[in-house]
Amino acid sequence: MIVSGRDHAHGSEEAPVTLVEYGDYECPHCGRAYPIIKKIQEQLGDNLRFVFRNFPITQVHPHAQIAAEAAEAAGAQNKFWEMHDVLFEHQGALEKTDLSEYGLELRLDMVKFEGEMSSHTYNERVREDFKSGIRSGVNGTPTFYINGRRYDGSWDEEVLLANIIQQIKSTARPKRKAHL
Numbered sequence: 001m002i003v004s005g006r007d008h009a010h011g012s013e014e015a016p017v018t019l020v021e022y023g024d025y026e027c028p029h030c031g032r033a034y035p036i037i038k039k040i041q042e043q044l045g046d047n048l049r050f051v052f053r054n055f056p057i058t059q060v061h062p063h064a065q066i067a068a069e070a071a072e073a074a075g076a077q078n079k080f081w082e083m084h085d086v087l088f089e090h091q092g093a094l095e096k097t098d099l100s101e102y103g104l105e106l107r108l109d110m111v112k113f114e115g116e117m118s119s120h121t122y123n124e125r126v127r128e129d130f131k132s133g134i135r136s137g138v139n140g141t142p143t144f145y146i147n148g149r150r151y152d153g154s155w156d157e158e159v160l161l162a163n164i165i166q167q168i169k170s171t172a173r174p175k176r177k178a179h180l
Contacts, residue, residue, distance in 0.1 A: 003049075003051050007053065008051065008052050008053075008081070008084070009050070009051045010041065010051075010081055011048055011050055013049065015046060015047055015049040016167070017044075017049070017147055017168050018050075018146075018147055019037075019049070019144060019145070019146055020050075020051040020144065020145040021033070021051070021052050021144055022054075022129070022138045022142065022143045023142045024054075024064045024141040025056070025061075025063075025068060025071070025088060025094065026061035026067060027057065028091070029141060030141050033142045036156065036157045036160065039157055043161065044165075044168075052084060053132065053133060054071070054072075054125075054129040054130060055133045055138055055141050063094035064094075065126065066117070069116075069120060070083060070099040070102070070103070070113075071087060072121075072122035072125050073117055073121065073122055074103065076112075076122075077113070079106050083102060083103075083106060100113075136150070137150060144160075146167050151163065
């Protein structure tokens with residue numbers, strides 16, 4: 001799984017581990033995973049790069065698509081991660097009026113934000129993420145990939161953290177001994 005410049009990535013490109021999540025802002029499982037991922041990011045610092053890709057399951061979550069578009073519209077104003085956090089922290093309030101309120105709180109250019117939301121400017125961007133998930137075998141959310149490999153284990157904090165640390169250790173380059 002290749003992470004590109006179009007992806008929303010938090011952390012250094014040089015991090016030994018990249019964790020990719022395909023998620024849905026209205027999914028209760030993604031909502032439970034959200035604080036776990038935040039804690040793991042804090043604990044691992046520069047050793048982890050986190051990427052979020054949209055995978056709105058609209059048949060079950062009617063607000064997931066518009067929430068993903070709101071995150072992308074905020075991202076166009078360099079506020080993707082701020083909107084991402086607000087959406088997960090307010091999963092029960094994802095109506096258009098709620099999204100506008102979040103845009104105001106984040107001090108977005110509201111004329112631009114409202115216009116892009118009304119015209120669904122980021123619909124195709126969200127669909128591209130979704131299609132990439134389908135091609136990668138995603139069939140539910142959250143779905144995680146650690147350094148390009150699908151992770152199907154538990155995503156409770158201890159287990160996921162242990163798996164990521166194991167990956168960090170396996171990618172660490174052995175230090176050469178200095179010749180005396």
